[in-house]
């Protein structure tokens with residue numbers, strides 16, 4: 016299926032694995048030198064990627080419960096949109112959205128916007 | 138004078154439609170030659186399924202027969218594929234070696250079915266589902282009887298399955314995902330579809346990954362990843378399609394996933410057009426006919442010099458299996474900026490997705506008559522705010538004055554059925570309300586039975602009461618589980634049992650969930666209720682569990698985990714301590730702490746290390762302490778009669794026995810026990826969920842204590858003389874709590890809600906009932922006493938503990 020995010024990002028695309036590698040309504044982590052990326056698969060099969068840090072206190076979003084196009088952070092239950100990376104409801108904050116391209120069941124990420132090494136060390 | 142020449146490559150649905158428009162616009166513009174790899178004229182590919190099922194013949198589905206080509210002066214070369222395009226010389230080459238020149242070229246090569254590279258994929262008896270040859274092969278196989286396995290539970294797979302079943306074969310559908318047609322349907326509709334497919338005698342296995350196709354000279358079966366084998370004589374692979382763009386790519390045209398075309402349907406070469414499933418337009422490759430019908434007009438316009446523009450299509454899907462009504466259109470993913478309207482009734486599911494008062498997607502199952510009306514609304518993008526409240530009821534309610542939902546119910550005729558389960562119609566309810574002066578839902582239920590069974594018509598009944606008596610209506614005080622439902626925990630559990638619901642989508646559908654897939658609040662609760670109700674049968678949904686229960690360790694504030702091995706009754710040994718020490722050193726575990734629950738916590742373990750840490754602990758005989766679980770946590774003990782000068786009974790031994798009987802059990806909230814050897818109570822048994830205080834006369838059983846956010850002293854349940862009776866009572870009490878406790882409600886809260894007398898009546902006063910509860914507990918323990926760590930050391934859920942990929946910046950920048 017064509018992915019909606021694809022148009023907002025244009026690569027370079029880095030292959031990270033297969034859509035089937037991600038559990039439905041679940042997530043996998045991709046480790047990069049710029050920090051971790053959480054790759055999610057929603058109930059409708061769509062794939063999203065966010066920097067794996069909750070805007071609240073840095074919780075690993077990959078470990079949260081995925082519902083709709085959102086994930087609930089495992090540490091203090093903030094709900095983060097998979098589409099925009101924004102915290103929902105009364106909370107505010109935003110985590111970086113990573114571009115995703117799915118082609119023939121293979122997931123590619125646009126890692127060019129990841130924070131560089133130094134930021135990852137924060 | 139020679140006419141300008143147009144060569145068409147491929148003669149499928151797209152090419153056929155372009156030719157119609159072209160001839161209509163200008164019959165004489167071109168000398169047209171069509172090359173078709175298939176040795177036949179133009180037929181309606183989407184009607185292959187009725188041919189397969191025997192409802193139609195090939196002749197019925199022809200679009201253009203030989204006479205049509207003759208009459209229109211179009212040359213059709215059947216069974217001849219084009220193998221090369223030379224853009225310099227503007228020629229094409231056929232498989233037979235002939236070369237033909239063109240002025241304009243149209244590529245309409247469609248797509249190829251995907252073939253999973255499985256062992257055995259080339260065996261005779263393995264077919265795809267794309268053209269008439271495939272249908273003929275399937276029909277030939279069906280005439281021999283036997284079983285067919287269809288790999289892929291999407292549109293094509295299910296149509297193939299239904300067709301083969303209609304031809305008398307036994308059929309099994311294997312589908313990788315948890316629900317059928319997940320691209321077009323959400324889980325609720327997928328669940329209804331699966332029921333309907335199964336009702337026609339087709340076996341459906343979801344989450345089934347094919348490992349290999351078996352057979353030496355012909356197909357004899359299929360093997361799944363989990364080792365299961367299914368004997369069969371035919372395998373249909375219907376797992377997807379890929380645009381057929383090799384020809385265009387070799388010719389140097391711009392391609393991505395398909396042949397790239399602009400809004401004029403031109404490729405990167407202005408003399409070459411492309412249309413149909415082989416193209417990619419604005420980043421989208423389509424797999425349905427509606428987009429190609431729309432773009433075919435633009436191609437014809439481009440060929441005759443009056444440019445048109447194609448801007449993309451919204452697509453709708455139907456399944457062509459007689460008796461199954463299903464419709465989906467547009468974008469129905471849920472997201473922050475969207476609202477959804479869900480309507481459920483027995484066998485019916487409808488969901489509309491709105492953004493800024495515009496309908497953007499719809500999924501309908503069971504009743505699809507309004508599909509085209511919704512589809513028009515999606516395509517037109519019109520503002521629906523005026524009819525929002527009644528939108529889901531379709532065009533019948535949309536005309537004229539905006540109706541509020543109560544008025545819509547008021548407008549129903551008296552004989553309209555409100556409660557499907559009990560067959561109660563509107564008139565009956567209204568007259569009962571008037572005659573008996575009813576003013577609450579419970580009253581109406583008691584008198585008329587409406588909504589007293591499955592409860593899915595509750596909202597309707599409530600609106601009816603409001604419509605009849607207005608403000609005097611007393612809304613029920615049940616607190617719903619979450620915003621996804623109007624039902625409370627108890628009603629949901631009652632319905633799970635009464636209706637035999639065995640999966641989360643089944644609960645959501647049958648109990649009229651208002652959202653399509655639930656939320657982080659209701660999913661874990663439903664998962665627990667199903668685990669509790671169907672031991673050994675229900676397959677746990679790990680994605681509906683909080684991270685700690687999913688990876689069997691406690692997440693810490695820095696994203697690392699803590700590991701607490703079980704230490705039975707708080708008793709350990711030098712060997713265990715040595716193993717813990719070794720593990721801590723080997724994995725550089727930063728912190729080792731004695732917990733408040735009489736055992737040892739290893740804190741700061743990296744997720745990737747968890748399985749290896751568990752493997753080492755497991756070798757020393759230790760299992761998970763479930764310090765993360767809504768389940769049995771610890772059984773604290775004191776030294777008791779074995780050492781202590783005041784000890785009256787073997788409190789340590791009893792604690793260990795209890796822990797061995799209860800470990801692994803899932804409960805509504807955590808359960809902690811304590812066993813003290815005398816009333817000095819060194820194991821703090823009187824502030825535990827369940828406590829035992831040993832006395833000379835036997836065992837005093839306590840319950841409903843806590844020492845967390847609230848400190849509660851236990852109540853005494855009873856005093857029994859033997860260990861056996863103590864055990865029986867504790868297990869029975871736990872089971873009663875498992876069956877009655879609401880998710881996240883600890884024992885003390887449950888006891889307060891249902892009242893101690895009712896608990897005593899079941900567990901203490903009635904030995905027969907006690908035994909039944911204890912037996913149910915023991916039965917379910919058969920399935921839950923599997924050490925989750927050992928399973929994961931062996932590789933279960935390995936994906937949880939390994940990153941999907943590791944990429945360096947060098948690669949990323951390439």
Ligand code: SRM
Pocket residue numbers: 691692693699701730731732733734735736737738764770771809824842843844845846847883
């Ligand atoms: C490790 C430990 C503290 C320690 O270092 O001693 C601990 C640690 C946590 N406790 Fe506790 N509790 C620990 C014994 C207790 C005790 C004492 C006991 O069990 O005798 C209590 C009071 C008794 C009780 O439960 O009534 C206790 C009452 C709580 C509560 C309040 C529960 C309540 O219903 O009021 C919470 C919060 C909750 O569960 O929602 C909590 C929650 C937690 C959590 C799970 C917080 C969280 O959600 O992350 C902590 C996990 C840390 C970790 O990763 O290990 N912990 N916690 C103890 C582990 C015991 C064990 O071996 O399994």
Ligand SMILES: Cc1cc2nc3c(=O)[nH]c(=O)nc-3n(C[C@H](O)[C@H](O)[C@H](O)COP(=O)(O)OP(=O)(O)OC[C@H]3O[C@@H](n4cnc5c(N)ncnc54)[C@H](O)[C@@H]3O)c2cc1C
Pocket residue numbers: 146147148149150151152172173174175182183184185186217218219220245246247248266267268293296381384412413414415423424425426427429455457
């Ligand atoms: C069983 C089935 C059921 C379907 N049901 C539906 C449905 O209900 N609704 C819906 O909207 N869509 C449905 N579809 C999809 C629909 O049929 C396709 O979207 C449509 O046929 C695509 O048209 P096309 O012209 O692009 O490709 P095709 O119809 O596949 O035509 C391509 C033709 O090009 C020929 N060809 C390929 N390469 C060459 C070459 N090099 N030289 C010469 N010829 C070549 C092929 O042999 C083929 O005949 C169904 C498809 C199948 C298989």
Ligand code: SF4
Pocket residue numbers: none
């Ligand atoms: S008392 Fe609070 S801080 Fe200490 S372990 Fe328990 S939950 Fe954590």
Ligand code: FES
Pocket residue numbers: 069070071072073074088089090091092093
């Ligand atoms: S770190 Fe995510 S909610 Fe606190």
